[in-house]
Amino acid sequence: MVFLSLPLEIQAMVIPRLSSIGDLAALSQSCRSIHRLCDMKTRERFYQIRVDPKDYSINKTFDLVMEILKNPTLGNYVWEIVQTRQPSMERDYVQTAEQRDLSAGDRDLLRAAVRKAGFTGSQENVVLNMLMQNTTKPPGENREPFRFPNTAYGYDHGQIHGTFIAQALAAILISVSPNLESLVMTQPFSVFSGFYRGGERPQDDNVLFPLDRLLRRANAKPASIPYLQNLRKVYMIVDNRNLDDRFYMAIDFLECAMLFDCLPSIESISTDALCDDESGEARVVLEPRSSNISRIYINHSALQTTFLVSLIQSCKVLREFQYAIGGRCVLGGWSAPFNARTFIKSICPHKDTLEVLDIDAEHNMHYFHPSYFEEDRVDQEIDQEQRALESDNDDDDERQMLRSFSSNSGSLKEFRTLKRLSVGIGFLVYFAMGVRENNEPRQPFLLPEALPESLEYLCIRGYEKGKCKKWDAHIDALVASFVSGSSGIKEITGIEEIIPNSEDVDDPDDNKDLLWIPIYSIDD
The missing domain is CATH 1.20.1280 (Monooxygenase)
Known part of the structure; x- marks a missing residue:
């Protein structure tokens, strides 16, 4: 060796x-x-550190932080941090009597770490006070939960107090973990009253929560800070501990992306069980070509096409994109329509970089029904849906975003670096036909001649032989090409066996087996 x-x-x-x-x-x-x-025993202790909003977990994490401060080499072992408490509402942190009994030397180490993490002036004392708490229940606080009028959802003071403590621990832990590559976390800010919505971006002094403050500062000037330089991937937990976890839930995912998108090593952001915020607040539109994020994975979710497009347009380079519906029920019974033309136009600027595309939302593309799949009819229905999308959108920034790529054109074959493609049969054929400016007429074709030469894997969802003659002709030609060896594709699935398109869960009480199970649990 x-x-x-x-x-x-x-x-x-x-x-x-x-x-x-x-x-x-x-x-x-x-x-x-x-x-x-x-030194595997030590590495396993520090490899993944979880910051849960429970007293025993908070104290365990605090002990690990102190070990790192006394022996900084241990911070090199931290690869992933998991933070599982989302702010429930906006409240200022109220400093209380310190509950930890530290030696003078240990206290000096902790204060120095707070300063190195960028918390200075009045912030220094507040964050230090958070770290010096050993319980989420602040002394002297009323333990009765605060409840919103006419709802069963409550937030007690321990939850709010514990959020600040957990965020302070996570922030300091990040600052002493130079090799950190993975961050799993809930939304670190609250939008209960539209705190970050509209007007100018919040100034640093107006950011209430320590983890949120640390991330915004680092992302604004990544070259000036020593931590988060190796962070590659972020998974955003959709926190639904106080709501019904059978339904898709909203977090401000686009705002969360802006906490990491300028970091030097960032590659991917992902989430599950996400829906758009229907509160009526204006959604942030990300700046085009501003993000270093190149891989986006959103599964078991229900999102408008404009939401996905905003993420795509923000990428300087897009290498992988995955979006799937299903696994939850939609509040109010509505579904999130997927506009195929708008989506394809949005990814056209990434023809030379996109390597993986996985779209499992064809159930929400009604115009791809096998019984009436005709080119002219599909175009007419997509036109109608696109006009409705634009007319129903009263946000000027989103309208401008949609107009910015309306003239884009392209077809599947032009995506020269695409290696893996997983889509429904209707979307596959439509993508192969391509989208053209002013609906220019398309030339007849069959799938083998319309696929990029780089393609190695193809997964076709929802195809059943005999349901659509046009689709059968494409698939027969594809199989012949594959069997003859003239195709560069190494694997095709979804032809002999039917791979169903994902669907939203209609009745979560009767179809509990269809509900998506969270990867990370949210503890109270």
Whole structure:
């Protein structure tokens, strides 16, 4: 093994750069010297640190933070941080008597860490006070929950107090974890009263929550801070602990994306169970070509096409995009229509970079019904839906965004770097036909000649032989090309076996088995 022949000091430099705990575990078994260098027991303790809003978890996390402050090398072991408490409403933090008994030296270490994380002046004392609490229940506070009028949803003072403590811990932990690559978190700010909506962006002093403050500061000037330089992926938890988790829930996902989009190593942002905010507040429109995020994964969700387009338009480079509906019920019974033409036009600027496209929303593209799939009819119905989309949208920024790419044109074959494609049969054929400015006439074609040469994997959802003669002709030609070896595709699924399109859950009481189960639990 070449690695074993390297000097120990070189091995010691390489090992911390292996982010996979599985790879490290396997490497540690290769020989005793490597096993000592890997120090797996310690690495496993720090590899993933969870900041839960429970007293025992808060104190466990605090102890890990203090270990890192006393031995900064331990911070290099932290690969992922999971923070699971979303602010429930806007309230200022009320400083209370310190509950931790630290030595003078430990307290100095903690205060120095607060300053290094960028909390200075009055912020320094407030964040330090949060860290010095060992329980989420502030002393002397009324424990009866505050409840919104005419609802069953309440927030007690312990929840609010605990949010600040957990955020302060997460913020300091991030600042002392230089190799952090993955962040799993809830929305770190509240929009209960439209705090971040409309007008100018909030100034730093107006940001209430420590984690939110740290992320905004870092993203605004990433070159000036030593942490978050290696952060690659972010997963946003949709926090529904006080609502009905059978339904899609809203968080300000676009605003959350703006907490990370300028970081130097950021690659992906993802979430599940998301729907758009129907409160009537203006949705933020992301600045075009401003984001370093290149991979977007949104699953089990129900979103308007303009929401997805805003994310796509913000990317400097788009390499992977995944969107799927299903797994939850839609509040009010409405569904989120997916406009195929608008979506294709929005991804056209990324023809030379897009590698993976996975769209599982054909159930919400009614114009792709097999019994009446005709080119002219599909175009007419998409035209009608697109006009409704534009006329129903009273937000000037979104209208301007839609107009900005209205003249884009392109077809599937022009996506020269696309390797993996997973779509419904109707969307596949329509994408292959292409979208043209002013609906220019298309030339007859069959699928094999309309696929990009780079394509290696194709998943076709919703295809059933005999349902549509036009689709059958395309699939027969595709199979013939694949069998003959003239196609560069290595794998095709969804032809011999039917892969159903995902659907929203109509009745969550009778179809509990169809409900999506969260990856991360939200604890009270």
